[in-house]
Amino acid sequence: MFYREAGDFKTTYAADQQTFPILFDRRTYYIVLAIALGVMPFVVTDYITNAILLPFLIYAIAAIGLNILTGYCGQVSLGTGGFMAVGAYATYKLMTGFPDLNIAIIVVLSGFITAGVGVLFGLPSLRIKGFYLAVATLAAQFFLVWMFNKVSWFYNYSASGQINAPERTMLGQPVTGAETEPWVAYLFCLAFLIVLAVIARNLTRGRIGRSWMAIRDMDIAAEIIGVNPLWSKLSAFAVSSFFVGVSGSLFFAVYLGAVEVGEAFGIQKSFLVLFMIIIGGLGSIFGSLAGAAFMVLLPVVLKLVMVDSLGWPTDLAAHFNFIVVGALIVAFLIFEPHGLAQLWRIAKEKLRLWPFPH
Amino acid sequence: MNDMSPDGYTTPDGRQIGGVMMEVKNITLRFGGVVAIKDISFDIREGEIRAIIGPNGAGKSSMLNVINGFYHPQEGEVWFNGAKRKAMKPHAIAKQGIARTFQNIALFKGMSTLDNIMTGRFTKMNAGFWSQCLWKGKAEQEEIENREYVEKIIDFLEIQAIRKTPVGRLPYGLQKRVELGRALAAEPKLLLLDEPMAGMNVEEKEDMSRFILDVNDEFGTTIALIEHDMGVVMDISDRVVVMDYGRKIGDGTPDVVRADPAVIDAYLGVAHD
Ligand SMILES: Nc1ncnc2c1ncn2[C@@H]1O[C@H](COP(=O)(O)OP(=O)(O)OP(=O)(O)O)[C@@H](O)[C@H]1O
Ligand SMILES: [Mg+2]
Numbered sequence: 140m141f142y143r144e145a146g147d148f149k150t151t152y153a154a155d156q157q158t159f160p161i162l163f164d165r166r167t168y169y170i171v172l173a174i175a176l177g178v179m180p181f182v183v184t185d186y187i188t189n190a191i192l193l194p195f196l197i198y199a200i201a202a203i204g205l206n207i208l209t210g211y212c213g214q215v216s217l218g219t220g221g222f223m224a225v226g227a228y229a230t231y232k233l234m235t236g237f238p239d240l241n242i243a244i245i246v247v248l249s250g251f252i253t254a255g256v257g258v259l260f261g262l263p264s265l266r267i268k269g270f271y272l273a274v275a276t277l278a279a280q281f282f283l284v285w286m287f288n289k290v291s292w293f294y295n296y297s298a299s300g301q302i303n304a305p306e307r308t309m310l311g312q313p314v315t316g317a318e319t320e321p322w323v324a325y326l327f328c329l330a331f332l333i334v335l336a337v338i339a340r341n342l343t344r345g346r347i348g349r350s351w352m353a354i355r356d357m358d359i360a361a362e363i364i365g366v367n368p369l370w371s372k373l374s375a376f377a378v379s380s381f382f383v384g385v386s387g388s389l390f391f392a393v394y395l396g397a398v399e400v401g402e403a404f405g406i407q408k409s410f411l412v413l414f415m416i417i418i419g420g421l422g423s424i425f426g427s428l429a430g431a432a433f434m435v436l437l438p439v440v441l442k443l444v445m446v447d448s449l450g451w452p453t454d455l456a457a458h459f460n461f462i463v464v465g466a467l468i469v470a471f472l473i474f475e476p477h478g479l480a481q482l483w484r485i486a487k488e489k490l491r492l493w494p495f496p497h
Numbered sequence: 498m499n500d501m502s503p504d505g506y507t508t509p510d511g512r513q514i515g516g517v518m519m520e521v522k523n524i525t526l527r528f529g530g531v532v533a534i535k536d537i538s539f540d541i542r543e544g545e546i547r548a549i550i551g552p553n554g555a556g557k558s559s560m561l562n563v564i565n566g567f568y569h570p571q572e573g574e575v576w577f578n579g580a581k582r583k584a585m586k587p588h589a590i591a592k593q594g595i596a597r598t599f600q601n602i603a604l605f606k607g608m609s610t611l612d613n614i615m616t617g618r619f620t621k622m623n624a625g626f627w628s629q630c631l632w633k634g635k636a637e638q639e640e641i642e643n644r645e646y647v648e649k650i651i652d653f654l655e656i657q658a659i660r661k662t663p664v665g666r667l668p669y670g671l672q673k674r675v676e677l678g679r680a681l682a683a684e685p686k687l688l689l690l691d692e693p694m695a696g697m698n699v700e701e702k703e704d705m706s707r708f709i710l711d712v713n714d715e716f717g718t719t720i721a722l723i724e725h726d727m728g729v730v731m732d733i734s735d736r737v738v739v740m741d742y743g744r745k746i747g748d749g750t751p752d753v754v755r756a757d758p759a760v761i762d763a764y765l766g767v768a769h770d
Contacts, residue, residue: 152644153637341632345640346624349608349616356605363565364683365591365620374626422607 158340175329180322188321193394195435196328197386202415202427203339204382209413210421211343212375213355214264218276220408221283222380223387224400225253228293230388231302234315235295242307242314246331246388253384254377256283261376265369280409287400301399304392315392324393331389335382340424342378351375352422383412414464418471420480429479437463505542508735515543517576518719519564519687524573526559526743533559534570535743541687546713547721548730551740552763557723558600560740561689564721565597566590577687592620596685598676600692600723606665610675613664614650617682618643650678653715654708670701674708681712688712690722694729702726706733731755739763 159165183192201219208214229249233240260279264272287293294302306316313319314327342348350371353361358368391398398404411434419430438460445456471478505515519541526534534556541547549557562568564575566587575582577593596617605613622643624636651657654674659667664675673693680688693709694702706729712718724730730737731751739747739760747760754760 152641152648156640156644338630341636342629345629345632345636346619346622347626347629349612350619352608352612353605353616353619356607357603359567360599360603360605361616362587363567363591363597364617364679365588366616367586367588 156344158344172333176326180326183321183325185321188325189394190439191435192325193328195432196325196332197389197394198412198415198435199332199428199431200335200389201383201386201412202419202431203336203424204379204386205412206416206419206421206423206427207339207343207351207382208375208379210416210423210426211348211355212351212372212379214261214372214375215269215273216276216379217273217406217409217413218260218279218283219383219412220404220406221280222253222257222383223390223408224283224287224404225256225380226250226384226387227391227398227404228287228302228400229253229384230392231295231304232293234305234307234392238305242309242392243327245307246385246392249388250381250385253387254381257376257380257383258373261373261380264372264376277406277409280406284400284404287404299399301397302391303397304395307392315396317396319393328389328393331385335385336424336428339378339382343424347371347374355422414468416478417476418464418467418478420478421476423477423480425483426478426480429483433479434464505544512544512735514545514735517541518543518578519721520576521560521563522574522576524560524563524570524575526556526563526568526570532743534563536572537740537743537745538573539738539745539748541719541721543719544713544717545719545735546709546733547719548734548737549721549723549740550725550727550730550737554742555740556743557740558691561597561691561721561723564687565595565689591683594683594686595689596680596683596687597689598673598680598691598693600695602669602672602676604664604672604676604679607663609661609663610656610667610678611647611651611660613675614647614678614682615643617679618647620683621646647682650681653681653711654678670697670704673697673701673705677705677708677712681716681718684716685718688718688720690720692723692725694724694726702729709733 157165159168179192201223205216205219208216226249229252230245233245233248234242237245260276263275267275288300291297291300294300297303304315306313306318308314309323309327312323314323343351350361350366351374353364353366354368354371354375361371362368387404390403395403415430415434416427417430418433419428420426438457441456441460441463442453445451445459446453475481503516505513507513517540520539522538524534524537525532537556537560549560551557559568563570566585566589569584577595582590605616608616622639624634624639628634628636651660654677656671656674656678659671659675664672667675677690677693680690690709694705697705709720709722710733713720722734734751736749737747737751737754738745739754739757741763746763747754747757749757
């Protein structure tokens with residue numbers, strides 16, 4: 140009976156509107172935050188950082204971004220990979236064009252540039268919906284990858300067609316480039332995730348977030364309430380693309396260091412992030428994090444169990460990964476569209492009543 | 498009732514009705530070959546409860562859609578607050594103070610009762626984007642202020658117990674009530690209700706009638722409603738427009754309309770659901 144609302148009365152609307160209205164959740168949140176910031180940087184290894192932490196942090200940002208557009212505003216997008224590429228190439232051009240510009244600022248600017256591109260590709264959403272919009276964003280995905288391949292200005296005319304992140308430091312510590320310490324890269328990405336997750340939470344619980352959900356649930360009724368569908372949809376595209384752009388920027392500059400666009404930001408990336416929010420939970424910030432964690436951890440765990448412990452061949456484990464993800468997507472779409480986040484909520488509801496079932 | 502003073506009139510139960518707030522003049526609306534509304538004119542006065550009745554397909558919902566900007570009539574004018582209205586998008590009309598409910602419930606299914614009604618406050622909130630990002634200053638403050646107003650509506654409609662319930666899970670009658678709450682949240686000058694009592698049982702209809710009268714009384718809201726239940730219409734409305742096949746066949750107080758031979762012929766005499 141330790142997880143409960145009873146005795147935790149809210150006497151103001153402000154208290155009722157906070158992110159974690161239940162004291163226990165609030166405590167858990169601060170403990171997780173303290174560990175992530177205070178303990179993890181001292182214990183992370185190269186392997187854990189590169190195999191789990193960085194991909195998780197970076198994909199989580201992309202997943203939140205896509206969730207804002209798809210989960211909250213109801214506009215399906217298959218262009219996430221392409222928009223991540225915009226963030227990555229914006230970062231590359233800014234890094235090479237302005238060597239003295241702080242890397243954190245470059246990441247943020249890349250987000251803004253991606254937001255602009257996102258609005259542009261969001262314009263069709265004013266006329267088309269659902270399946271047709273998905274196809275339009277798919278076209279954006281292919282167009283963007285094609286463009287970054289084709290127009291050599293984007294990769295500074297390098298022979299390989301790749302982009303490479305030069306070393307940039309913050310407070311004397313390299314954040315990008317080969318010399319980067321794992322804990323620095325971890326903290327850098329973590330800071331972005333924390334700030335962006337809080338912003339996403341704030342936006343989705345207020346006026347603009349409600350306008351997105353109104354458009355998602357019943358666009359006609361949204362309009363008679365005074366929501367301008369144009370602004371609502373385009374703002375969702377802008378905010379979403381900002382997140383995805385930051386994610387692509389970090390993915391390139393901090394995580395990979397060198398990128399070939401088709402490989403790093405192809406259509407499979409769009410699907411990966413989409414699967415994250417389906418499994419994690421549409422319309423939930425927490426679900427975005429859960430989905431990203433799940434999709435990052437699954438192959439790692441499968442490899443650990445199947446290859447390292449049982450001695451199965453690597454490609455078998457990889458195929459198994461596909462099967463599990465595929466089955467889960469189908470299961471979640473049919474049985475629980477709100478994903479892991481909803482399962483977690485239900486579990487908490489049970490816990491609140493425990494040990495009495497009713 | 499055409500000899501009414503332009504400044505208003507006093508109802509039999511002593512309520513003071515004001516001047517003309519909304520006037521539609523010679524509206525004709527066509528969908529391809531179908532004439533949904535044919536040359537209809539009537540007015541709605543400040544503080545009034547104005548009913549629109551007529552058989553199925555008479556064009557009643559279409560009339561509301563013209564008033565709140567979903568449909569643009571081929572002919573005719575809409576006057577609001579003494580000025581002729583230009584062609585406008587529904588969201589701009591909402592800002593002028595016209596709210597409505599739908600014949601088929603149009604709630605935001607994925608949101609709670611509270612969030613649905615909070616969304617109704619959309620035009621009353623204007624915190625900037627950055628303030629909303631940080632949940633500081635104006636954004637936080639106006640969220641609390643508007644929540645207070647929404648709680649008043651929740652109390653008024655007696656739906657405290659379902660405040661946090663996703664509306665998709667609510668029974669039909671309550672959904673209708675939440676939808677009324679969402680429309681009220683905008684503090685509209687003119688409230689359009691499209692069959693607010695359709696599909697309700699007797700008690701629910703009584704509740705809803707009481708809410709409509711109370712809204713009119715306590716908030717001073719002018720109301721135009723479509724309703725099939727003649728008993729309810731005669732009970733709560735001040736004046737009635739009768740439509741049939743897109744034309745207006747009667748207009749006046751319930752007593753006058755009830756006695757009008759054309760109305761009896763076309764509508765009241767006919768068996769109807
Ligand atoms: N969007 C539209 N496209 C084509 N025809 C329409 C449209 N909306 C309404 N109509 C037609 O206009 C006529 C009037 O419809 P309307 O919905 O206004 O009737 P109503 O009086 O509200 O009827 P009910 O009592 O059944 O709600 C009908 O013949 C209907 O088929
Ligand atoms: Mg109708």
